[in-house]
Amino acid sequence: MRATTNVIRSTIQVHMKNTLARPMFQIVLVFQPFVIATTTYMVYRDANVDDFVAFVVLGGGLSGIWSAMTFSSLGDINRERWFGTLNPMLASPTSLLLVFAAKITANALLSLLSMGIAIVYSLILLGSNFAIAHGLAFVGALGLFLFSTSAFALCLSLVFLLSRTTQVMQNFIEAPLLVIGGMAFPVSILPGWAQAISALLPIRWGSETLRLTFDPAPLSTHWWTVAGLTLLSGVVYLGLATFFFRRLEHRVRYLGNLELA
């Protein structure tokens, strides 16, 4: 147990040291919230949408979190592959699943910076219009969002562990999911098939849970339902990751593709 918390802590430390030095990560973390919050602000300003404030804050903040998470699961694996550190990790008594989980946690913590920036920036942009109606619920919802997105990212990372052609997939996944994940605009305006895909994504439930905390009306059972679904999706993805990991290790040893050829 002691050793496990030790590995998690040092993985987070190592990961942060490695990550913070990368310009791309800084851009994603810091500038993306600005860009998305501003765009959302322009789009919704004259449109008289009810949860305008929520979309500006969350559009900026959550897309920053989402990008950091997909970056973490996909980009980090490529980097470790490039560094040649996956093989020694595989051979150590620590499970790769735990290492990745710790790395994703590190990214989740770093990505809170995006949310912070989005909130501060929205305050400046929106002035007195800015209000989070249910502060405590917002914090709780943010926690749920981070948990479920992390679990999802963990699943993705396992897929990417198996394939060396992850760069393409990374680009393929990051932006489209941003659109159908309900982070920058309501899922209800999407076509039916996209809503169906969206329903499988923790971010879709997580962002709705968060958005509802901006509504001044008291929290309804609907809120508790989406919050529950966020949690559930996180648990399901975590379960999937753990379940598939055992087979994956065998598969990885069969393929022998943990390093660049």
Place this chain on the structure above:
Amino acid sequence: MSEPVVAVRDLFREYKTTVGLLRRKPRIVNALNGISFDVQPGEIFGMVGPNGAGKTTLIKILATLLLPTSGTAQVLGYDVVHHERRIRQHINFILGGERGLYWRLSGYDNLRYFADLYRLDRATAETRCKDLLTLVGLWDRHDERVEGYSKGMKQRLHIAKALINEPRVLFLDEPTIGLDPLAARMLRELISEIRSRGITIFLTSHYMWEMEILCDRLAVLCDGKIITLDSPANLKNHVNGLEVVELQVLGTLDEVADRLRARPYIDTVSLSSSGHAQTIRVQTDDAQATISEIRQSLPGIDLSRLVVRPPNLEDAYIKLVGGES
């Protein structure tokens, strides 16, 4: 005799790849074609062979990173396919090249992280990191980023990393490749030092004279098969009674090589190039006849550049793999 540390029986490994960009055809590469051998406790067991012979594949299988296609391999009595966790506690490895370290972290932080991955408690981790960095001569520079280390320093850090779990068996894949002579010598001394601690070492290398110094026994691997397995001294018997005529010129020696190959007194001819220069090495039981043949083929050649010498282990190796080097 005691239990072997590594026991390999009839081991095969194939890779499935595709060739061609547009019309991709599947292709199967047989990297290991049925090999068997044992490694005894405490010995340095060497494996040499041309590029693509299967050395790295074998090391990866023994280090539990890769599964065999068929056959069995046991390390410390445990099967590599099913008991990898048991094995991993007691082994470690270096896979050639500079990869495998975090370049943005210091040498110490790298080592310390792997200590955590190996679940050492804090006190043990700290003393062991310090001891190992001292052993490999990096303690002075332990808090510098790895990206500033020379190749030799990185390789020594790899050694320290590979010792972090106090392994009983160490697999080293071409540990001296790309090092300057001084750095390579330091590494060899380190390998001898590690061996004197009772650790069994499985080593691959391109450099025969290095293997001659280090190894107790040496296997020659070619196209995924072991051609010979013996002590370096016995391997040299393969070239007993022969002499080596060696000549380096600017330009090509292909024609000379072809002519010589047809002569009965010639045993093995090998060519190697570096830059614009080509070197021919002829193993023969008649050095005089060889020299006059070369003279006829290359009139006006500066004979002072011609060397006649007794064969060494490298020549034995060249003979065994049929002239490739």
